[in-house]
Amino acid sequence: MTLDGKIALVTGGSGGIGRAIARAFVREGATVVLAGRDTSALVDASKEIHPDRVDHIVADVTDTSSVARMVETVVARHGGLHAAVNNAGVLGPTGPLADIEEAAWDDVLAVNLSGVFLSMKHEIAHMRRHGGGTIVNIASNIGAHRRLRGMAAYTASKAAVSALTRAAALDHIADGVRINAVSPGASDTPMSLHPGETRAERAERMRTAAPSGRVADTSEIAETVLWLASDASSHVVGHDLVVDGGAAA
Secondary structure (H helix, E strand, C coil), X not given: CCCCCCEEEEECCCCXXXXXXXHHHHHCCCEEEEXXXXXXXXXXXXXHHCCCCEEEEECCCCCHHHHHHHHHHHHHHHCCCCEEEECCCCCCCCECHHHCCHHHHHHHHHHHHHHHHHHHHHHHXXXXXXXXXXXXXXXXXXXXXXXXXXXXXXXXXXXXXXXXXXXXXXXXXXXXXXXXXXXXXXXXXXXXXXXXXXXXXXXXXXXXXXXXXXXXXXXXXXXXXXXXXXXXXXXXXXXXXXXXXXXXX
């Protein structure tokens, strides 16, 4: 699954899954650019993963001008863009749909759905002019694959990412741009913790709450993304690969 000599972009790159993806890509020979809104977190992630092979850019995926600059900066600094992972996302409000504030709904859709659209729009525009590339969007097993009460905004946004991935894949495979999605279940990140819950308490809860009896390690998500971004999956187009230990089976 080599990415030797490739330039890869990971949005939401300073978080747990984003960092794990960057580690996997660097291990397979890529130079990785992390993008996000928190400068200090990006700097910390870059230094922790590989100070020479990981770069970072401050960008807001909800702003088309910022996204355009993000892609332009990657290309200007590193000479190209061969793989992109659109990982930036937020959980948003929880509770009954009727109680969700409209502004909170708009924020979730802006990051989780419009952020993926804008990122793909600008990534594809470069890739199709320069020989193609691969894109992996991070959706969720909550959305197209399963639903949980009290998560309407997140569910709608991630289901839409799954559908958007398939639509974009059909539109652009003839341009040499291969697009797929990964839908993680509960993973070893703060998002899978209940309010006030410790990791040990989460582990005990997941023994019975998940068919696999545990959350995924972020490296397990990263290895799946790596496969889809590499030539090892060269005939996989428009697929949404669920990685959740059987929760949505």
